[in-house]
Amino acid sequence: MHRREFLATIAGGERQGGERSIFVIQKHAARTLHYDFRLEVDGVLKSWAVPKGPSTDPRVKRLAVPTEDHPLEYAQFEGAIPGGQYGAGTVLVWDTGTYRNLKEEDPDYEPMSMADALASGLVAVWLEGHKLRGGYALVRTGRGEDNRWLLIKMKDEGADARRNPVSTQPESVLTGQTTEEIAAEPS
Secondary structure, eight states: OOOHHHHHHHOOOOTBBOOOOEEEEEESSSSSEEEEEEEEEEEEEEEETTOOOOSOTTTTTEEEEEEEEEEGGGOOOOEETTTTTTTTEEEEEEEEEEEEEEEHHHHTTTOOOOHHHHHHHHHEEEEEEEEOEEEEEEEEOOOOOGEHHHHHHHTTOOOOOTTOOHHOOOSTTEEEEEOOHHSSSOO
16 A cells, blocks of 8 residues: 555545655554554654553553664554564554644744654654544653663643553454454464
8 A cells, every 4th residue: 555545545635735744553562562652753763662552541651662773664564474573563653643833833943843852852743543632742761771761642632541442442454353363263
Protein backbone atom coordinates (compact mmCIF):
# COMPACT_ATOMS: atom_id res chain seq x y z
CA MET A 1 0.00 0.00 0.00
CA HIS A 2 1.38 3.41 -0.92
CA ARG A 3 1.53 6.31 1.55
CA ARG A 4 -1.47 8.10 -0.01
CA GLU A 5 -3.62 4.94 0.20
CA PHE A 6 -2.46 4.31 3.77
CA LEU A 7 -3.39 7.88 4.76
CA ALA A 8 -6.81 7.39 3.21
CA THR A 9 -7.22 4.18 5.20
CA ILE A 10 -6.11 5.54 8.56
CA ALA A 11 -7.28 9.10 8.67
CA GLY A 12 -9.37 10.13 5.73
CA GLY A 13 -6.47 11.00 3.42
CA GLU A 14 -5.22 14.44 2.53
CA ARG A 15 -6.32 17.49 4.48
CA GLN A 16 -6.63 21.06 3.38
CA GLY A 17 -3.16 22.49 2.95
CA GLY A 18 -1.66 19.14 1.88
CA GLU A 19 -0.77 15.89 3.53
CA ARG A 20 -0.10 15.67 7.23
CA SER A 21 2.52 13.45 8.73
CA ILE A 22 1.47 10.09 10.09
CA PHE A 23 1.86 8.60 13.54
CA VAL A 24 1.47 4.99 14.55
CA ILE A 25 1.49 3.21 17.88
CA GLN A 26 2.26 -0.47 17.60
CA LYS A 27 1.56 -2.83 20.46
CA HIS A 28 4.57 -5.14 20.58
CA ALA A 29 4.44 -8.34 22.60
CA ALA A 30 8.18 -9.09 22.58
CA ARG A 31 10.30 -10.16 25.58
CA THR A 32 8.24 -7.59 27.44
CA LEU A 33 5.02 -5.97 26.28
CA HIS A 34 5.47 -2.36 25.18
CA TYR A 35 4.04 0.18 22.78
CA ASP A 36 6.16 1.64 19.98
CA PHE A 37 5.23 5.32 19.55
CA ARG A 38 6.29 6.42 16.05
CA LEU A 39 6.17 9.81 14.33
CA GLU A 40 6.87 10.41 10.65
CA VAL A 41 9.78 12.87 10.49
CA ASP A 42 11.78 13.60 7.33
CA GLY A 43 10.69 10.41 5.56
CA VAL A 44 11.24 7.93 8.42
CA LEU A 45 9.44 6.85 11.57
CA LYS A 46 11.15 8.25 14.68
CA SER A 47 10.40 5.76 17.43
CA TRP A 48 10.18 5.42 21.20
CA ALA A 49 9.36 2.29 23.20
CA VAL A 50 6.73 3.14 25.83
CA PRO A 51 6.60 0.23 28.33
CA LYS A 52 3.19 1.04 29.83
CA GLY A 53 1.65 2.55 26.70
CA PRO A 54 0.25 6.05 26.26
CA SER A 55 -2.06 7.59 28.85
CA THR A 56 -4.97 9.98 28.45
CA ASP A 57 -4.34 11.40 31.96
CA PRO A 58 -2.18 14.57 31.92
CA ARG A 59 -0.92 13.75 35.44
CA VAL A 60 0.67 10.50 34.20
CA LYS A 61 4.15 10.65 32.70
CA ARG A 62 5.16 7.59 30.70
CA LEU A 63 8.78 6.57 30.15
CA ALA A 64 9.65 6.65 26.43
CA VAL A 65 12.97 5.15 25.36
CA PRO A 66 14.19 6.07 21.86
CA THR A 67 14.74 3.20 19.45
CA GLU A 68 16.09 3.07 15.92
CA ASP A 69 14.31 4.80 13.05
CA HIS A 70 12.01 2.62 10.94
CA PRO A 71 10.97 2.99 7.28
CA LEU A 72 7.51 4.49 6.67
CA GLU A 73 6.29 1.16 5.30
CA TYR A 74 6.67 -0.32 8.79
CA ALA A 75 3.68 1.76 9.94
CA GLN A 76 1.42 -0.84 8.32
CA PHE A 77 3.13 -3.90 9.80
CA GLU A 78 1.13 -6.38 11.83
CA GLY A 79 2.18 -9.94 12.43
CA ALA A 80 4.50 -12.28 14.24
CA ILE A 81 8.26 -11.74 14.05
CA PRO A 82 9.87 -15.19 14.39
CA GLY A 83 12.00 -16.10 17.40
CA GLY A 84 15.69 -15.44 16.97
CA GLN A 85 15.05 -12.32 14.87
CA TYR A 86 15.37 -8.74 16.08
CA GLY A 87 12.08 -7.71 17.71
CA ALA A 88 10.78 -11.28 17.92
CA GLY A 89 7.17 -11.29 19.07
CA THR A 90 3.76 -10.15 17.91
CA VAL A 91 3.03 -6.66 16.59
CA LEU A 92 -0.31 -5.00 15.98
CA VAL A 93 -1.24 -1.47 14.94
CA TRP A 94 -2.84 -0.25 18.17
CA ASP A 95 -3.52 3.29 16.91
CA THR A 96 -2.69 5.36 13.88
CA GLY A 97 -3.61 8.62 12.21
CA THR A 98 -2.06 11.95 11.41
CA TYR A 99 -0.41 14.55 13.57
CA ARG A 100 0.46 18.23 13.57
CA ASN A 101 3.66 19.72 14.95
CA LEU A 102 2.43 22.24 17.53
CA LYS A 103 5.88 23.85 17.69
CA GLU A 104 5.37 25.03 14.08
CA GLU A 105 2.03 26.64 14.96
CA ASP A 106 2.72 28.36 18.30
CA PRO A 107 2.38 32.14 17.79
CA ASP A 108 4.25 32.84 21.04
CA TYR A 109 7.47 31.23 19.83
CA GLU A 110 9.54 31.02 16.68
CA PRO A 111 8.23 28.11 14.56
CA MET A 112 10.30 24.93 14.90
CA SER A 113 10.51 21.95 12.56
CA MET A 114 10.09 18.44 13.96
CA ALA A 115 13.80 17.76 13.46
CA ASP A 116 14.66 20.90 15.44
CA ALA A 117 12.09 20.04 18.14
CA LEU A 118 13.64 16.57 18.50
CA ALA A 119 17.11 18.09 18.75
CA SER A 120 15.86 20.55 21.42
CA GLY A 121 14.38 17.72 23.49
CA LEU A 122 10.81 19.04 23.48
CA VAL A 123 8.28 17.76 20.96
CA ALA A 124 4.64 18.86 21.04
CA VAL A 125 2.17 17.19 18.68
CA TRP A 126 -1.57 17.08 18.13
CA LEU A 127 -2.70 13.53 17.34
CA GLU A 128 -5.75 12.73 15.22
CA GLY A 129 -5.99 8.99 15.74
CA HIS A 130 -8.64 6.36 16.22
CA LYS A 131 -7.97 5.93 19.95
CA LEU A 132 -5.90 8.99 20.84
CA ARG A 133 -6.73 12.59 20.04
CA GLY A 134 -5.27 15.82 21.26
CA GLY A 135 -1.94 17.13 22.43
CA TYR A 136 0.99 15.03 23.56
CA ALA A 137 4.48 16.13 24.54
CA LEU A 138 7.71 14.17 24.39
CA VAL A 139 10.25 15.63 26.81
CA ARG A 140 13.87 14.47 26.94
CA THR A 141 15.04 13.91 30.50
CA GLY A 142 18.57 12.66 29.87
CA ARG A 143 21.38 12.57 27.33
CA GLY A 144 23.98 10.12 26.07
CA GLU A 145 23.64 6.75 27.78
CA ASP A 146 20.59 8.05 29.68
CA ASN A 147 18.68 9.22 26.58
CA ARG A 148 15.22 8.86 28.08
CA TRP A 149 12.11 10.80 27.33
CA LEU A 150 8.68 11.17 28.91
CA LEU A 151 5.42 10.95 26.95
CA ILE A 152 2.84 13.25 28.54
CA LYS A 153 -0.79 13.94 27.62
CA MET A 154 -1.59 17.66 27.43
CA LYS A 155 -4.62 19.16 29.18
CA ASP A 156 -7.21 19.46 26.40
CA GLU A 157 -10.55 17.97 25.35
CA GLY A 158 -8.89 14.56 24.77
CA ALA A 159 -7.61 14.36 28.35
CA ASP A 160 -9.50 11.93 30.58
CA ALA A 161 -8.06 10.56 33.83
CA ARG A 162 -10.75 7.85 33.95
CA ARG A 163 -10.14 6.49 30.46
CA ASN A 164 -7.50 3.79 29.96
CA PRO A 165 -7.45 2.80 26.28
CA VAL A 166 -4.42 0.54 26.76
CA SER A 167 -6.60 -1.83 28.84
CA THR A 168 -10.04 -1.18 27.38
CA GLN A 169 -9.07 -1.09 23.68
CA PRO A 170 -6.35 -3.73 23.20
CA GLU A 171 -7.21 -4.58 19.60
CA SER A 172 -5.73 -3.51 16.27
CA VAL A 173 -7.30 -0.50 14.56
CA LEU A 174 -6.59 -2.16 11.19
CA THR A 175 -7.96 -5.68 11.74
CA GLY A 176 -9.75 -5.67 15.10
CA GLN A 177 -7.55 -8.57 16.23
CA THR A 178 -5.68 -8.91 19.53
CA THR A 179 -1.99 -9.83 19.80
CA GLU A 180 -3.07 -13.35 20.84
CA GLU A 181 -5.19 -13.75 17.70
CA ILE A 182 -2.37 -12.48 15.46
CA ALA A 183 0.14 -14.79 17.19
CA ALA A 184 -2.18 -17.80 16.62
CA GLU A 185 -2.35 -17.23 12.85
CA PRO A 186 -0.32 -19.66 10.72
CA SER A 187 2.86 -18.12 9.26
